[in-house]
Amino acid sequence: MVISLLAVALMLHLYLFSKMGRAFRIAGKEHVWDVIVNRNQFFFSDLRFFPLLAGTLTGLFQFIPEIIQNRLKLMLHLPLTEKRIITCTLAYGSGVTILLFLFQFAALLTGLQIHFANEIIISTVYTVLPWYLAGITAYFLCTAICIEPSWKHRLVLLLISIGLLKIFFISGFPAAYQKIIAYLPLITLIGISTVIHSVIRFKTGMQD
Amino acid sequence: MQAIIECQNLTHYYGTRCIYTNLNFTVPKGRILGLLGKNGTGKTTTINILNGFLQPKEGNCLIFGEPSGKLSPEVKQKIALLLEGHVQYSFMNINQIEKFYSAFYPKWNKTPFYELMRKLKIAPNQKIANMSCGQRSQVALGLILAQDADLLVLDDFSMGLDPGYRRLFIDYLNEYIRSEGKTVLVTSHIIQDMERFIDDCLILDYGKILIQIPVDELLKTFRKFQFTHNENHIDWNGLDIYNPEITRNHAEFHAFSNSIDIKSLLLQSGIQFTNLTETQLTLEDAFIGLTGKY
Known part of the structure; x- marks a missing residue:
């Protein structure tokens, strides 16, 4: 699954930069610059939902087999503290997600540095960072939904998750989140605390 | 005799449906207790409470003196758990699963595990997902033997097994438990299997314990x-x-x-x-x- 996501990230990256190259060839670099600087067009909008999808899929692929095959009990019975078991499991999933994002982000920055000035690069970073944070948050929220033992609560969590994730996508305007970007990780923290909430409910055998 | 499991005044409800009230029982060291009861009398509820996956509405359950919901890693090392359906990491093969678990248990002894696998002609690189239910049960049994735990909690071990595998499971386990003086709590739907295996039986009826008695005494x-x-x-x-x-x-x-x-x-x-x-x-x-x- 991770390899598939990496391949999709790579293909998306190639697509974005081939699209940019074509725009440079057809419209000219000056025009592309003009569109970006003066008309506030963002060139990498196609990237917008990829981190969200990647985070969601990582969470689902990691935890759905555990839930369907009832292996979560097996995992929690390992002779470690439950805190350590959960921390290690989440660190693995979120670590893989973050590594994937770092790889894609580094490739994006490398490509940007060849063609654009620092101001545009910084604006691009502020634009895409909320999307990556959305991906990491989606991983935690998906995990929480999977671990939650009751379907009713899962539905409630799903609605809360949609609401929380929507915050990252309110505006597609370049660098729209610049002033509040420092506060966005708080939503990710809510995602983490939701996982802890679900684990506690699973451990106590809540059914409603 | 030292009690390995002590359940005191367990009361549990699902919504308004009472499963049982004030359930008390102990499992002394070295005894094999069979938890018997019809469907819906609370066997799985009791096993879940014991495994720490269910908080009873009232009462408490101690395993090796610790509350079952908050077992320390040291106590977890002493407990071998067989989940209903012989749940295991089915994406692993025999070698991988043995290596995986060996890292967690200091008393791990791989010899009985590989002996059992050889006996059943299960190749070390065979994936658990590709095995029959009977073979999977023997993998679970082999892992329990290798763990060398002091307490074995076996939830419906006979589920999905044909008579041959059931017999093999019980014979192998019986010999191991008797020779090593292990304590066991076991549930099964097939009570004729239990007769050859358990020392004491605890029969649950709807809402209460009907009887807890040594099997010999009951049959006599x-x-x-x-x-x-x-x-x-x-x-x-x-x-x-x-x-x-x-x-x-x-x-x-x-x-x-x-x-x-x-x-x-x-x-x-x-x-x-x-x-x-x-x-x-x-x-x-x-x-x-x-x-x-x-």
């Missing part, structure tokens, strides 16, 4: 009685008997008694009878005798 003292009668109605009220049934002129019931005492009991109650017979029971018969057929 609990009997089925049958007689012929000519009355239209028999008043069983006040008699210390279990599940009386009348079919035409044939009556039967179960009791912790013998035919001499039952004879005088029936006479004292004014019940007319002929051809009183007493039958020794298997564990399954005794279970039905205590809990009823439906």
Whole structure:
């Protein structure tokens, strides 16, 4: 699954930069610059939902087999503290997600540095960072939904998750989140605390 | 004798449905306790409470002196858990799963695990997902033997197994448990398997414990009685008997008694009878005798 996501990230990256190259060839670099600087067009909008999808899929692929095959009990019975078991499991999933994002982000920055000035690069970073944070948050929220033992609560969590994730996508305007970007990780923290909430409910055998 | 499991005043409800109230039982060191009961009497609930995956509404359950919901890693190392359906990491193969678990258990001994795998001709690189239910059960058993735990909690170990694998599972486990003096709590739907395996039985009825007794004592003292009668109605009220049934002129019931005492009991109650017979029971018969057929 991770390899598939990496391949999709790579293909998306190639697509974005081939699209940019074509725009440079057809419209000219000056025009592309003009569109970006003066008309506030963002060139990498196609990237917008990829981190969200990647985070969601990582969470689902990691935890759905555990839930369907009832292996979560097996995992929690390992002779470690439950805190350590959960921390290690989440660190693995979120670590893989973050590594994937770092790889894609580094490739994006490398490509940007060849063609654009620092101001545009910084604006691009502020634009895409909320999307990556959305991906990491989606991983935690998906995990929480999977671990939650009751379907009713899962539905409630799903609605809360949609609401929380929507915050990252309110505006597609370049660098729209610049002033509040420092506060966005708080939503990710809510995602983490939701996982802890679900684990506690699973451990106590809540059914409603 | 030291109690390995101590459940005190367990009370649990699902919503408003009462599973049981004030359930008390202990499992002493070195004993094999079979938890028996019809569907819905709370066997799985009890196992979940013991495994720490369910918080009872009231009461507590101690394993090696620690609350079952908050077991330390040291105590978890002493407990081998067999989940219903022989759940395992099915994406691993035999070698991988053995190596995976060995890292967690200091007393790990891989010899019995590989011995069992060789006996069943399971290749070390065979993936668990590609095995039959019977083979998977033996992998789970092999891992339990390798863990060398002090307490074994086996939830419905016979589920999905054919008679051969059930027999193999019990024989292998029995020999290991008896020779090593392990403590076991086991549930199974197939009670005839339990007769050859458990020391004590705890029979759950809806909402309460019906009886906790050594199996030998149960089989020695609990009997089925049958007689012929000519009355239209028999008043069983006040008699210390279990599940009386009348079919035409044939009556039967179960009791912790013998035919001499039952004879005088029936006479004292004014019940007319002929051809009183007493039958020794298997564990399954005794279970039905205590809990009823439906």
